[in-house]
Amino acid sequence: MIRTVDQHRDAVLGLVVPTAAHTVALEDGAGLVLAEDVTAHEALPRFDNSAMDGYAVRAADVAGATPGSPVHLRVVGDLAAGTDAEPVVEAGTAARIMTGAPVPPGADAIVPVEVTDAGIVEVEVREPSPAGRHVRRVGEDVSAGDVVLRAGSELTPYRLAAVASVGRAEVVVHRRPVVVVLATGSELVTPGVAPRRGQIPDSNSYLLAAAAAAAGARVQRLGVVPDDPDLLAEALGAQYPAADLVVTSGGVSVGAYDVVKEVLAPLPGMSFVSVAMQPGKPQGFGLLPDGTPVVSLPGNPVSAFVSFEAFVRPAILRLRGLSGAALERPRLRARVTQGWSSPAGREQHIPVTIVEDDGEVLVRPAAARGSGSHLVASLAAADGLAVVPADVEQVTEGDHVTVIRIAS
Amino acid sequence: MIRTVDQHRDAVLGLVVPTAAHTVALEDGAGLVLAEDVTAHEALPRFDNSAMDGYAVRAADVAGATPGSPVHLRVVGDLAAGTDAEPVVEAGTAARIMTGAPVPPGADAIVPVEVTDAGIVEVEVREPSPAGRHVRRVGEDVSAGDVVLRAGSELTPYRLAAVASVGRAEVVVHRRPVVVVLATGSELVTPGVAPRRGQIPDSNSYLLAAAAAAAGARVQRLGVVPDDPDLLAEALGAQYPAADLVVTSGGVSVGAYDVVKEVLAPLPGMSFVSVAMQPGKPQGFGLLPDGTPVVSLPGNPVSAFVSFEAFVRPAILRLRGLSGAALERPRLRARVTQGWSSPAGREQHIPVTIVEDDGEVLVRPAAARGSGSHLVASLAAADGLAVVPADVEQVTEGDHVTVIRIAS
Numbered sequence: 001m002i003r004t005v006d007q008h009r010d011a012v013l014g015l016v017v018p019t020a021a022h023t024v025a026l027e028d029g030a031g032l033v034l035a036e037d038v039t040a041h042e043a044l045p046r047f048d049n050s051a052m053d054g055y056a057v058r059a060a061d062v063a064g065a066t067p068g069s070p071v072h073l074r075v076v077g078d079l080a081a082g083t084d085a086e087p088v089v090e091a092g093t094a095a096r097i098m099t100g101a102p103v104p105p106g107a108d109a110i111v112p113v114e115v116t117d118a119g120i121v122e123v124e125v126r127e128p129s130p131a132g133r134h135v136r137r138v139g140e141d142v143s144a145g146d147v148v149l150r151a152g153s154e155l156t157p158y159r160l161a162a163v164a165s166v167g168r169a170e171v172v173v174h175r176r177p178v179v180v181v182l183a184t185g186s187e188l189v190t191p192g193v194a195p196r197r198g199q200i201p202d203s204n205s206y207l208l209a210a211a212a213a214a215a216g217a218r219v220q221r222l223g224v225v226p227d228d229p230d231l232l233a234e235a236l237g238a239q240y241p242a243a244d245l246v247v248t249s250g251g252v253s254v255g256a257y258d259v260v261k262e263v264l265a266p267l268p269g270m271s272f273v274s275v276a277m278q279p280g281k282p283q284g285f286g287l288l289p290d291g292t293p294v295v296s297l298p299g300n301p302v303s304a305f306v307s308f309e310a311f312v313r314p315a316i317l318r319l320r321g322l323s324g325a326a327l328e329r330p331r332l333r334a335r336v337t338q339g340w341s342s343p344a345g346r347e348q349h350i351p352v353t354i355v356e357d358d359g360e361v362l363v364r365p366a367a368a369r370g371s372g373s374h375l376v377a378s379l380a381a382a383d384g385l386a387v388v389p390a391d392v393e394q395v396t397e398g399d400h401v402t403v404i405r406i407a408s
Numbered sequence: 409m410i411r412t413v414d415q416h417r418d419a420v421l422g423l424v425v426p427t428a429a430h431t432v433a434l435e436d437g438a439g440l441v442l443a444e445d446v447t448a449h450e451a452l453p454r455f456d457n458s459a460m461d462g463y464a465v466r467a468a469d470v471a472g473a474t475p476g477s478p479v480h481l482r483v484v485g486d487l488a489a490g491t492d493a494e495p496v497v498e499a500g501t502a503a504r505i506m507t508g509a510p511v512p513p514g515a516d517a518i519v520p521v522e523v524t525d526a527g528i529v530e531v532e533v534r535e536p537s538p539a540g541r542h543v544r545r546v547g548e549d550v551s552a553g554d555v556v557l558r559a560g561s562e563l564t565p566y567r568l569a570a571v572a573s574v575g576r577a578e579v580v581v582h583r584r585p586v587v588v589v590l591a592t593g594s595e596l597v598t599p600g601v602a603p604r605r606g607q608i609p610d611s612n613s614y615l616l617a618a619a620a621a622a623a624g625a626r627v628q629r630l631g632v633v634p635d636d637p638d639l640l641a642e643a644l645g646a647q648y649p650a651a652d653l654v655v656t657s658g659g660v661s662v663g664a665y666d667v668v669k670e671v672l673a674p675l676p677g678m679s680f681v682s683v684a685m686q687p688g689k690p691q692g693f694g695l696l697p698d699g700t701p702v703v704s705l706p707g708n709p710v711s712a713f714v715s716f717e718a719f720v721r722p723a724i725l726r727l728r729g730l731s732g733a734a735l736e737r738p739r740l741r742a743r744v745t746q747g748w749s750s751p752a753g754r755e756q757h758i759p760v761t762i763v764e765d766d767g768e769v770l771v772r773p774a775a776a777r778g779s780g781s782h783l784v785a786s787l788a789a790a791d792g793l794a795v796v797p798a799d800v801e802q803v804t805e806g807d808h809v810t811v812i813r814i815a816s
Contacts, residue, residue: 026599027629030618046608053663080635080665082594084605098663100595100707102606113662149788157622158759158814161615161709162788165608169600186490187508191434192577197492198510200454200573207569210438214565221435227488254521255461255506257488299508301569330813332740333767351566359741359810380557380570402767405738406566 002274004390005310005347011271012285012311015293018321019175019244026164029155031216032173033321038149040166043139048103050079052134055094055116055123056107059131067126075123077104094123103135110134142166152323174321177244179217181208182235184250184260185299186227204249204304208297211308212247215316227251227259236263236288243292244319247312250299253282260284260296270294276390277310278346279303285311306349309385309406334386334403338364339396342388351382352403363403382406409682412798413718413755416683420693420719423701426729427583427652434572437563439624440581441729446557448574451547456511458487459542463502463524463531464515467539475534483531485512502531511543518542550574560731582729585652587625589616590643592658592668593707594635612657612712616705619716620655623724635659635667644671644696651700652727655720658707661690668692668704678702684798685718686754687711693719714757717793717814742794742811746772747804750796759790760811771811790814 003011021035050056057073065071077087077095079102087095089106097103097110109129117124142148148162155163155171163171183205191201202224209221220243225235236246251260252272261284264270270286280303284296295315297307314327334354342348351366366382384403388395395401411419429443458464465481473479481502485495489508497503497514505511505518517537525532550556556570563571563579571579591613599609610632617629628651633643635658644654659668660680669692672678678694688711692704703723705715722735742762750756759774774790794809803809 027614027617030614030621046603047605053661078664080594082596082606082635084607086605096664098665099661100593100608153788155618156791156814157615157618158713158790159788160618161611161713164599164611164614165709167599167603167609169598185508186488188490190577191572191575195454195575197455197494198490199492200508201575203569203572206435206438206572207565209435210563210565210568213438227490253461253507256486256504257506301573305566305569330762330764331767332769354738356738359739361740380561380567382566383564406564 002276005275005277008273008275008283009311009314012295012315013318013327015285015287016245016315016319019177019319021172022175023170023172026160026169026171029163029171029173030157030160032155032176034149034151034153034155034171035174035321036172037147037151038163038166038168038171040142040144040146040148043144044142044165045136045138045140048138049100049136050097050103050110050134051099051136052110052112053098054110054112054134055125056089056097056103057094057109057111057125057129058089058091058107059109059129059133061091062109062111062125063128065125065128070124070126073123073125075119075121079104094125096120096123108132108135152321152326154322154326176216176218177316177319178220178242179212179316180220180222180243180246181205181212182222182225182248183208183299184225184227184232184248186257188224190224203301204299207301207305208247208249208308211305211313212316215313216320217316227257229259229263232259232263241290241292245312245315246288246292246294247308248294248296249304252284252296252298264294264296272296276346277306278343278348280307280310280349281346283307283311302351306385309404310349329404329406331402331404332361333400334361334363336364336395336397336399336401337362339394339399340365341394342392344393345390347390348388349385350388352384352386353381354384354403354405361403363401410684411681413683413685416681416691417719417722420703420723421726421735423693423695424653424723424727427585427727429580430583431578431580434568434577434579437571437579437581438565438568440563440584442557442559442561442563442579443582443729444580445555445559446571446574446576446579448550448552448554448556451552452550452573453544453546453548456546457508457544458505458511458518459507459544460518460520461506462518462520462542463533464497464505464511465502465517465519465533465537466497466499466515467517467537467541469499470517470519470533471536473533473536478532478534481531481533483527483529487512502533504528504531516540516543560729562730562734584624584626585724585727586628586650587620587724588628588630588651588654589613589620590630590633590656591616591707592633592635592640592656594665596632598632611709612707615709615713616655616657616716619713619721620724623721624728625724635665637667637671640667640671649698649700653723654696654700654702655716656702656704657712660692660704660706672702672704680704684754685714686751686756688715688718688757689754691715691719710759714793717812718757737812737814739810739812740769741808742769742771744772744803744805744807744809745770747802747807748773749802750800752801753798755798756796757793758796760792760794761789762792762811762813769811771809
């Protein structure tokens with residue numbers, strides 16, 4: 001009955017599909033995911049242009065130029081970047097040219113200004129420049145009709161620039177998904193409110209809201225819902241029409257007051273399962289009656305965070321339009337500098353602190369006392385999660401482990 | 409006269425100081441940087457509480473419990489998380505207790521519900537539980553007065569949760585810096601506008617605006633300013649009072665129409681220098697007359713991006729309140745799968761594509777034709793920058809290089 005981390009991740013991913021595509025202004029596309037292939041409608045560069053500040057020449061004219069025996073050419077034009085002038089460079093002449101300006105008719109090479117006298121009327125050239133030298137040829141980057149970026153690509157700064165460079169003012173992207181976050185638990189008070197005996201400040205709704213925003217979602221943080229079935233049903237009922245995904249924390253275990261499970265488990269679209277993960281064993285997921293996907297995480301903050309990373313973050317990325325390897329954070333191998341134990345039969349995801357030492361990545365548990373799942377404050381130092389396979393029970397100093405970087 | 413990459417980075421960092429501190433609501437603090445130490449005003453956990461759903465017992469009562477010889481205890485209370493009830497657990501009794509609920513007076517251990525009959529009036533216990541088992545002790549995470557997070561820490565989701573867990577409703581953070589971005593060049597047209605011969609779409613203002621936003625700045629993208637000294641002076645004069653940093657691209661080289669240099673170089677606070685970097689050799693930086701820092705990058709898109717990463721991003725992070733190693737992206741070592749050449753005497757920052765193969769990181773140049781700095785569109789595949797030391801002229805398949813991950 002218990003399922004692996006990968007099986008549960010696939011099940012949660014199966015709840016969501018990418019959000020609808022819409023058209024936005026290019027500058028509003030940063031960080032969103034393309035819902036179209038972006039094609040170059042003309043070649044890049046658009047025209048032969050100079051890669052240097054200097055002179056456009058006929059290579060044959062300067063083939064014998066040396067500092068001791070320079071060649072003198074009459075300057076027939078002055079070409080700034082952006083000019084549409086087309087002075088013809090005939091034998092014995094040159095055009096002054098700036099980086100990016102179109103190479104004029106007749107010229108086939110550029111002489112950098114540094115090997116000339118920088119003349120305005122006549123220029124002295126002291127080095128040869130073979131045909132094609134310092135000329136960026138039309139189409140050498142992209143041919144007309146080439147796909148510059150595929151649908152499903154996240155518009156990183158570099159890719160946004162690529163879309164701009166083919167002249168697009170708008171892009172078709174997936175809508176940023178709306179994620180509703182709520183933390184359940186009668187022991188929780190909003191931070192700043194004085195807790196009674198038995199109560200603690202809510203941290204999960206802040207944790208999950210910030211993590212969902214960092215994953216690229218627009219977040220509605222509902223805050224705390226007490227362990228009352230009616231109040232929970234009301235909170236879910238009021239919110240889910242607007243949400244692409246609802247994330248709850250708490251109330252999914254075997255306790256007598258596990259209200260999320262009590263309210264949601266009877267719904268036909270919902271499942272509450274055990275995952276072979278530590279922490280994060282009890283998990284809920286499914287569809288609310290109106291079809292809104294919901295993922296119910298355990299309430300312990302470390303469990304909630306680890307579960308978010310393993311299951312909810314990939315689902316948010318899929319909603320955004322990403323797929324395949326792009327749903328995962330990069331993994332790296334790291335050497336352990338302080339060992340810890342791991343439960344048999346469960347894949348452990350343990351918060352670690354990463355130190356880089358001359359190119360080598362070193363890790364140790366972020367919590368001073370090992371893998372305890374309740375040590376919120378001492379885990380503020382965590383910048384990664386180490387993933388320990390289910391069949392490993394002891395991680396020893398000097399071992400290498402797989403690490404997911406979660407900060408920076 | 410030529411300076412190293414590190415020297416220029418330090419010079420640019422010297423232009424900026426962290427922005428002023430202000431108080432924001434906790435949930436608005438995500439991604440900002442603390443301008444105060446956050447201290448726990450009480451211990452965490454706040455009280456001894458149960459780590460399991462089960463029964464609070466006296467360890468001595470259940471010391472001999474086995475499945476064949478269970479112990480029966482009278483249930484004197486039912487403690488949900490959040491309760492303030494304090495039933496006294498005397499010898500021969502137990503209190504039903506949920507995860508997170510306060511351990512009642514008299515009890516010193518928790519028996520998980522899984523090793524009981526889950527009784528309500530009387531409970532049958534089938535395993536012993538030594539004193540302290542499954543009890544989270546008051547203060548085991550944090551003592552009252554402990555600093556939970558230091559000033560200068562970025563409020564990642566995890567750290568935001570740590571601040572919430574000590575009951576803070578507000579945090580004192582550095583204001584998000586305002587970065588003004590403009591691209592200069594008479595050859596540039598706004599994407600979507602049909603370019604004449606000699607013109608190309610602006611991509612730099614989109615590139616730099618998105619990169620600055622990804623670095624945590626609030627960005628004002630002014631778009632394109634033509635190579636006209638009056639228009640450039642007007643654009644700078646109109647904007648700089650509001651900006652923590654102005655970033656320009658283009659017009660910093662040795663050409664006859666390098667207008668940024670023409671307008672800014674005469675100012676006493678500005679310097680235009682050569683950096684031993686490829687691409688990105690010509691760089692401008694300094695203070696405008698009103699004290700606003702400005703960094704003037706070369707106009708070639710790849711040069712602009714590499715320069716942004718090397719010089720502008722650390723400055724934005726410093727404005728945000730970060731310091732030390734937090735100003736740098738993590739670096740990793742990667743094996744080269746396709747070699748390239750690098751200029752002597754210049755530190756090369758070359759866009760690369762990163763592939764992970766069973767924990768090993770592999771890189772190859774993102775541009776099909778090597779290190780050419782004008783290949784914008786083909787560089788959309790870049791997800792890292794390889795840093796090649798100044799004394800290396802050839803990188804060969806199988807070499808290991810230092811790589812900075814720029815995407816994901």
